[in-house]
Amino acid sequence: MAVASSTYTVTFQPGDILCEGVAHGANLLRVALLEGVHINASCGGTGACGKCRVAIEGNYEGGKSAKLPQPDYDAGLRLACRVRVMGDLTVTVPEESRMGDSAALTHERRPGPGRVLTPQDLEKLVTGWKVDPVVRKYPVQLEAPDAANNIDDLSRLKLGLKSQHGLEAVSVDFNVIQEMPETLRQEDWRVTATVVETARGPKVIQLAAGDQAGEDYSIVLDIGTTSVYAQLLDLTSGETVAQASEYNGQISFGEDVISRIVYSQREGGRKELQEAVVGTIAQVVEQVLEKAGIDRCQVSHMVAAGNTTMTHLLLDVNPKYIRIAPYVPAATFLPPVRASSLGIDICDHVHMYAFPCVSSYVGGDIVSGIIGSGVFQTDKVTLYVDIGTNGEAVVGNSEWLVATSCSAGPAFEGGGIKHGMRATRGAIEAVQVEPATGEPHILTIGGKKPIGICGSGIIDAVAELLEAGLLGQNGKFKEAAAGEWLRKNEESRWEYVLASGEYTAGGQDIVITEPDIDNLMRAKGAIFAGIATLLASVGMDLDSVEQVYVAGGFGKYLQLDRAAAIGLFPEMDPDRFTFVGNGSLLGARLVSFSKDMLAEAERVARMMTNIELSDNQAFMDEYMAALFFPHTEMKYFPRMEQILSKIQ
């Protein structure tokens, strides 16, 4: 992955709040907000509101804005949202930039954000493997035939692979045999065989003249319902050479797996969906090859991890019964398929390995995440959660694993929210609400004018509104708190203004409504209930969980205390939480690099027990109990209980 760059320490004053590990070039307002240091900000970080004034000592760049008068600038003030951290800094936040009238910064009331791992750390999650891919290139120098030894070319090749590489009972793909005589003689019987290790022995899938053993690459894919991520791996060095991502081209046929399955049942629909995702794959494959300057003929295999529906659609397998009770996929283990037969523009011998799935709603992406995060190796009871439109949860360790999936709805991805949007530039991703005034301070992704609010922004906003006393635990606004930001709209419905139209990209107020909050409550309720039911199914509860891995792009912006405040997760020691990012891609990498890991992935998929939540009364009970902020049962939320008791 990216090369590690130096990191800095930023100290906020007053209060001596130390922020360590700040990346070179980081946005200072973002550093403050993600650390929980409150600095006023209404415009999302574009410099338009001019509220985030700070004084800085140390090495930085930027900080100017038309909204910062020259006298203030001359006095040493800068706009935090326009500052890039270039070294260790000491940042003094003046009283007018602080929330409310507290003398100190408010950092102390927030727990840490949980571990967000660097690429290097991520690779250390799994141990005991080496680069030894399932597809390898073997150079062979054969003896030329003569009258005393005129066995057929195929037998000669097999004998060479046996004597020079110890490969026993090799089979050779028919397509290789057809042109083999000329290939063998082209460089005087020196050839390179691309050999795949199958469950049934080694198989030569390509033969090239000369020694080409050093030029061996793979492409791994995370096929998400929304996005497709690709990495080009160097199978010789074990390094990542390039990466790319694009929105899954299937989006235009439906946002979620259910609508895709429905579409697939139309005349020609399945083929359209298959071609759409292959089109996206073509783009990311093109991008990684171009970035790395690698010829596509040097790619010898591909690995794809996706949920069960994505896997079916990629391989053009009928997904119809995934969505019809009792929710039966066509197959959970699919054989490797020639990538070219799927329509991917790659050499004919390249096979696509689709991660095995567990059930209709616990897919290859989860199996891949369990591999990539090392859950399959740990002794600790681990909760692995992947939050998206579907929330999947896995509990277990190296010896046992149970998994489930619950439909959270699209709230965490900004769906079903009046001003919701995906976590892209211009999305409000972090929110603070000033308890005294109810004023929001916001930060957008990319420091752009606010366009809408993404999943983590909604969570932040609801958590802040709860703690600021503007929102009740039942998800209804407190009319008593009405004011500049909490107001009734034209239809006499309550809404909270996150960003005023004067700062937004569209020129209109960005608001949160009660239906938005209700959607969020149902989403977090489903996930919490799913986790609780899953644990109960193995006679455990949240206290049994020793560590939590959170996967998904979502986790990148998620603040643990905010997630606990709304009841998505219980309050736990942040050190027990790890954000693994794209766990699915992590596992796909490992499987691509190591045939042992491929075997582990199959073992994990077989070992994982699926707990079905539909028509599950225990889940329904848990779900009803979770439709409250943070929960009707406050056992796992002592901090929130204390905060809320003060508000009452």
Next chain:
Amino acid sequence: MAVASSTYTVTFQPGDILCEGVAHGANLLRVALLEGVHINASCGGTGACGKCRVAIEGNYEGGKSAKLPQPDYDAGLRLACRVRVMGDLTVTVPEESRMGDSAALTHERRPGPGRVLTPQDLEKLVTGWKVDPVVRKYPVQLEAPDAANNIDDLSRLKLGLKSQHGLEAVSVDFNVIQEMPETLRQEDWRVTATVVETARGPKVIQLAAGDQAGEDYSIVLDIGTTSVYAQLLDLTSGETVAQASEYNGQISFGEDVISRIVYSQREGGRKELQEAVVGTIAQVVEQVLEKAGIDRCQVSHMVAAGNTTMTHLLLDVNPKYIRIAPYVPAATFLPPVRASSLGIDICDHVHMYAFPCVSSYVGGDIVSGIIGSGVFQTDKVTLYVDIGTNGEAVVGNSEWLVATSCSAGPAFEGGGIKHGMRATRGAIEAVQVEPATGEPHILTIGGKKPIGICGSGIIDAVAELLEAGLLGQNGKFKEAAAGEWLRKNEESRWEYVLASGEYTAGGQDIVITEPDIDNLMRAKGAIFAGIATLLASVGMDLDSVEQVYVAGGFGKYLQLDRAAAIGLFPEMDPDRFTFVGNGSLLGARLVSFSKDMLAEAERVARMMTNIELSDNQAFMDEYMAALFFPHTEMKYFPRMEQILSKIQ
């Protein structure tokens, strides 16, 4: 094969010569000639010469001709060439219809013709097998999924095949998985799986709704350089349903394998050849399906036996180095290939099994013949000979086998002979020469006007000319014997008139020339020398051979004593000779019916040792010694030695 019909006994007088096992409807002149009973005949059996007059008692049809005057007819005479045997007969051959002036018929001087087996007998050559093909259909009734058991469809199918048929570790072809969900539910979870037994376990290659287990067929092919034979087999009953044959469409690109290999190296040539033979296969497949009224979807596999070059060209594998020393084929063992990928119009799951080959010139047709004739099961030292453009010989038994191939040239197929032709209608297939006058008596295939002479006709003619004293052992005509039939042509070269222009289809004389005889000598010399060298390579000689199997359509018309007379085979007890006909097709049938036989075919191909004759001095010496009729060393030809000594 064909249903056995009743057979009759024909008794020739004078001499009480009994011919048993004569088929219903057989041509009486043919019965006589093939039995060695001489009856005059100059026109080939068309009724045109009117010489073959006989008196008949018993049940028959025909016998009239414009050449038979009414008084003769009224006196009870018939033309043997126009008579069809319909019951037991007693046939009196009057003196004027006999050769020369001998009082008796000349049958006694000829040994029996060797065993020509009926289809029923042929099937008994191999024992200990049952109908249990490598591809089988298994009906399965699965339980419908419910919430308590919602495993994926694929796992459900595998469990069903395991519990209901004991199939372990089943894999399922990806193409089957894609549409499996609907197929399974179409007839309420009752399906029929087509399963192929691979070296690596059972694999489902097709899935159909409902119970279709009884409808299971295969097509077996003998891919000859000249002709393609097909049979449609019923894999449930073990019966042959239909058969068909066509000339191999590759003929227009060259008559023999060498010219085909040369052509294959042209731009696009290999593809042209592949498409040509596939075109022929399409014809014979169409014919057998139509004859039997079987839908092509009920065919579940195909088996093809061919020589090494034919196998390469059928599968579009580069054959280039087969013809270049040291004669290396691309592969001798080729994996089963989807027949549709070869361009054959058949269901996608149907695989083509090509018989394994041994070397560049000992191919799958020979391996198939060894299987089909049961040589691989016998304790007796057996010589298996397949005579065509290439003569292949195998010696061995159930424990060891050595094989070789020698280029005989096309003489046995009528090639390189002035009036030579293939063994089709109008070809002179049997010849007798009257010693006293040198007059030829001939029989054509189909009783048609003579067009030319085929391989067995040449052998007959040369043998008769030798025994009648018209031809020397050195292959030169004896000028002293010149007369009406042995004459000099316009170029002052000697030739023998087999059929006068007044009787031939073309209106011109059909003759045998010294170059024709020379070609035949070289052809028989190569085969005899090949056999001798092969035997010597394992420290044996002809005396060691306990039985001889002769394969090839050629054998159908070959008279053993004639073959021995020219020195193609040694003189041996005719009971030790068996003509197995198309041995290659026989073996392909067995392999199609029985997976045990498929395993045996692979064992045989691995076990067979190839003896290379090119650059082999022992072979060259044997060959030079064999360039004489019957041979320079008369040890194996005592009968001929005696006959020739009388002539000298």
